[in-house]
Structure formats: C-alpha cells, structure tokens
Amino acid sequence: MKWVKCPPKFIANRYGSFKQKKMTTRINVKATEKTILNVIGTKIRQVLLDNTSKYIGFRYTNEVKFPECRPVDENYEILLPISSKGDEIKSVYELAHECIHLITPVEKNNVNYFEEGLATKFQLDFIKKYKHIRVQNGEIYYDVAMKKLRTEDEKYSIAYDDIEKIERLSTKTIYEICKELFQKDLIITFAQITPEMLEQVTGIKDNDELLIRVCEKFYT
Numbered sequence: 001m002k003w004v005k006c007p008p009k010f011i012a013n014r015y016g017s018f019k020q021k022k023m024t025t026r027i028n029v030k031a032t033e034k035t036i037l038n039v040i041g042t043k044i045r046q047v048l049l050d051n052t053s054k055y056i057g058f059r060y061t062n063e064v065k066f067p068e069c070r071p072v073d074e075n076y077e078i079l080l081p082i083s084s085k086g087d088e089i090k091s092v093y094e095l096a097h098e099c100i101h102l103i104t105p106v107e108k109n110n111v112n113y114f115e116e117g118l119a120t121k122f123q124l125d126f127i128k129k130y131k132h133i134r135v136q137n138g139e140i141y142y143d144v145a146m147k148k149l150r151t152e153d154e155k156y157s158i159a160y161d162d163i164e165k166i167e168r169l170s171t172k173t174i175y176e177i178c179k180e181l182f183q184k185d186l187i188i189t190f191a192q193i194t195p196e197m198l199e200q201v202t203g204i205k206d207n208d209e210l211l212i213r214v215c216e217k218f219y220t
C-alpha cells in the first residue's frame, strides 16, 4: 500500500517522471500600465504632458520592430511590436521603459543618455517584482532582460551603468534627482538637462566626464 501514501512518487517510479505543465501566471498588461504610471507619478512626476496633449494608451502593431512613443494629433500613444502580443511580462517590461519617455516626450534625436539610462533602470527596477514568475528554461525575466542588455544593447548598457554610477556617487536616488530637477523648475524636458544642473542637484564633484556624457544625445 505504499503508493497510497505517496502516489506521485509511486507513479513516477512506475511510469517515469514527466515534466509538469509550465506554471503560467497571467499578468493583466492593461491594469499594470496604470500601476506603472502611478509608480512614475510617485517617484518622479505625474505623467500629465501638458494642457493640450494626453496619453491615449498602448497598442500592438506591426508598424514597429521596437517599442516607441509616438505623437497622434495632439496626443501620444505607445506602440509595442506585434511580437510582444501574448507575452505579458515582455509587454510590461517594454511599457515601463516607454512610460518614462512619456513624462516629457521629445523628438527622438533630442533624447539624451540620461533619459535612456533612466528608462532602462526603471524598466529593470519595475520588473523585479515579477521575480516569482519564471520564463524561458525556468529563468527569471529580470535575468533574461539583464543578459540581453549586457550582450545586445551596448548603448543602453552604457546609459544604464552611468545612471547607476550617478546613484552611487550621490546621496540621492536617481528618482529623487529627477523629481528635484522638475520641482526646482530647472527643466521642462529631460532633453534640457545640463552637466551643471546635475552637479548642482546630485552634489557630484570632480566627475565632469560622467556628467557630460549623460547629457549627450543618444541617437545622434
């Protein structure tokens, strides 16, 4: 009667073990989008754009290969590649990044390393809460994303490292630094950040190279 006490073991011994169907935890992307915006609002600044523009949501489309934030008439929307559809955790990861660009949308050519590094840091920070969900060969999505950043996205990797460096050298978190830049009316958009402003707000001295580099344009 041993099998009565321990049926799974009995079955495994008798028939061989079989892989358990992958545990899937559904993430409601639409609901998470609201959380992302709330977190950004609390940490940095409300994503309000201005009086005439507003964020009208995200959609999946084959118009883009990579996620992007795009103006539509007076408003903004986020486009996610069709390949992300059905992959909730990847969608959330991409949305978190684009929502940072949504704080102060500017022409792509004006985006600096600071903003890209911040968007990369935020999406990685945000995805940490899904450490219980395992994807691809049992890996945690955070690890998958970090590996991709380190092996495929060199410029983003540099931008991310510089943001981490700023946090290490300053007594403030990068989110507190951003909040202060807006609250002191030093900037209206991230694209306007200068090394001098960063020196003032972060308190980082004798690190001109770093502060100059993060203010450089990312795409040109």
Ligand SMILES: [Zn+2]
Pocket: 097, 101, 116, 119
């Ligand atoms: Zn970006």
